[in-house]
């Protein structure tokens with residue numbers, strides 16, 4: 624059953640997700656189904672999404688909900704843990720990863736405030752307790768356009784502006800020294816920008832190689848990227 628169908632049949636606690644997220648969840652989370660993985664969702668709400676993740680990921684998954692509201696604790700179930708704390712509290716997040724890590728998936732569906740998104744991403748994305756081939760999701764990024772969340776069109780500090788800069792960072796090895804690779808460059812295999820949601824896949828091997836294959840076999844052609852090589856764009 625698709626996650627979208629599952630959502631439509633759900634009669635449990637309230638789930639609050641945008642419809643366009645469902646195909647993206649399926650695309651990026653499929654390889655984790657029925658595996659002994661740890662999924663952390665920041666923002667428990669009424670607890671419904673944790674029930675949906677349990678059905679989707681299966682019996683071996685450890686699901687951890689984080690929420691600053693103590694009422695979330697009531698949604699704890701077998702193999703679904705809730706920890707009450709703030710997503711900007713570094714010690715709290717360290718403690719969650721020490722207790723449950725390594726995590727393979729982090730979903731930030733918490734406050735949606737720009738400063739919080741940045742702080743949580745900076746801490747968890749590079750955290751030793753976050754799997755180096757894991758998936759990190761930031762949801763409800765329409766708030767990046769709303770001043771009350773610290774956002775605004777092309778406003779400094781908006782997470783969408785950060786994502787635009789990250790597209791450059793992803794390509795640092797081709798910048799011919801215009802800027803240097805970052806921790807994000809080294810860690811990130813891909814970033815997928817959807818309406819209101821970004822999915823990051825970790826697991827990069829740098830530098831990437833330009834490859835050729837023909838009757839004489841396969842070979843890498845890294846020299847094509849030598850700084851200043853005319854036409855070195857393949």
Ligand SMILES: C[S@@+](CC[C@H](N)C(=O)[O-])C[C@H]1O[C@@H](n2cnc3c(N)ncnc32)[C@H](O)[C@@H]1O
Pocket residue numbers: 637638639640664665666667668669670671672689690691692708709710711732733734735739
């Ligand atoms: C949109 S709801 C989560 C919805 C839920 N994930 C779902 O899909 O049904 C956002 C939740 O984030 C929590 N929250 C807000 N600010 C937070 C913060 N700074 N740290 C942790 N949780 C926060 C709220 O208490 C609320 O329960």
